[in-house]
Amino acid sequence: MANYIPSVGMEVHAELLTHSKMFCRCPVAFGGEPNTRVCPVCMGLPGTLPVPNRSAIEMALRTSLALNCKIAYESVFHRKNYFYPDLPKGYQVSQYGETNPLGYHGWVEIPSGDGYQRVSIRRVHLEEDTGKLMHLPSGGSGVDYNRAGVPLMEIVTGFPPDISTPDESKEYLYQLRLILLYLEVCDGKLEHGSMRCEPNISVRPDDQSELGTKTELKNLNSFRSVQLGVQFEVRRQVAVLEGGGRVAQETRGWNDTSETSFLMRTKETEQDYRYFACPDLIPMHFTEEYIEGLRAELPELPLAKLRRYRDDYLLGEKDARRLVEDRHWAEFFEEGIKLGGDPKLVCNWMISDFARLLNETGQVISERAKDDDAHDVSKVTPAHIVDLVNLVSKGTISGKTAKDIFDEMFKSGDFASSLVEKKGATQISDSDQILAWVREALAKNPDVVGKYKSGQTNVIGFLVGQVMKSSQGRANAPMVQDLVKKELE
């Protein structure tokens, strides 16, 4: 069997988090009764005129800048003409051309192996979403135009594709979604379809430079389905070629249950959309001052943050990623650093005990992390963690006590220092007191002492454990370790 090289192009649609639709004042929301968020403009009634949503344009421009794109200082909207009931006007307002889309010719970096790989971005453009066809229980079909006219941003990777594996496809989508979340331009909910990914996939024998025929994959609503879908398509196409057949240019759907793709429609000829500049919308013109203003206000992006955490705070790659992959976690962490917490210790407490307790109770880390679901916000603030961390590093409490205190702090919202005071749980570093416990432990366990003397030095852990028990976890553990050793020798 020949070796085959897959090529994957990615087309991502992201619904923008604006309050109103792209060209009218209808509100933007998810779900609801069909056709309750419509007006003459988004229904395409004759005589209406669209007015572009400034905030949608700004979001697409900010995304373009974050993806290192060139900006089209002069840009127009086009009409993409086709007839289908989900499109009330008979055309979709979109942006056509190589250098007309708001952003073009950019790139994004994604983790790949031990390093990073650059994926080129062909364009970032703005369009309007379509309505949704629905099958009615009484038979026949209806159409819901609530989604028609919702601002939609399309992000397309460069050609020829830089992505060549299912893992890279997933990672690209993951990083892109993270950037959109940091920019607060899209809620990134793949399962709701507010972010949709349509990869086009082809394979070619490794001795052939020309790309193979591509198929487009739809209905992918999770990272897992993107990865599995691309993997399935690659294998299917290789099997077709190995069987002496040829891959047909077609659009295929993904079935999440059977984990297979199925034929939706063949694309014998490229459809002619008869694009032309929309006469109802005046051309956009941006000044350099305006664009540079937007660039200056971009937040620090996930990858830059990751590198800073690694280089300035000396966090491990995995730990840094854990914080960066949720911007609310990153915010919490940075708040802790500002309050003077040791970065490594704050990070450790966050990703171990704090993460476990949040997970167990279903609470969220901060007010800002709350979404539509009714989760409670944790009572633990960055100041709580820093207080605890400081008690441990000053030696006021032992690591073991700190763990118990954390649980109580999580429940009550009391600060660790006040809990420690109340309980008298401060760490005991009085060497006479510790020595007394050590001698007691040794006297009670002559057999263990014997084992140590005969060379089984690992039994020291047991003796240290006995002393910690006598002190109810409050003894200074390194001191106990030292004294047990000294007494044994």
Ligand SMILES: [Zn+2]
């Ligand atoms: Zn409307």
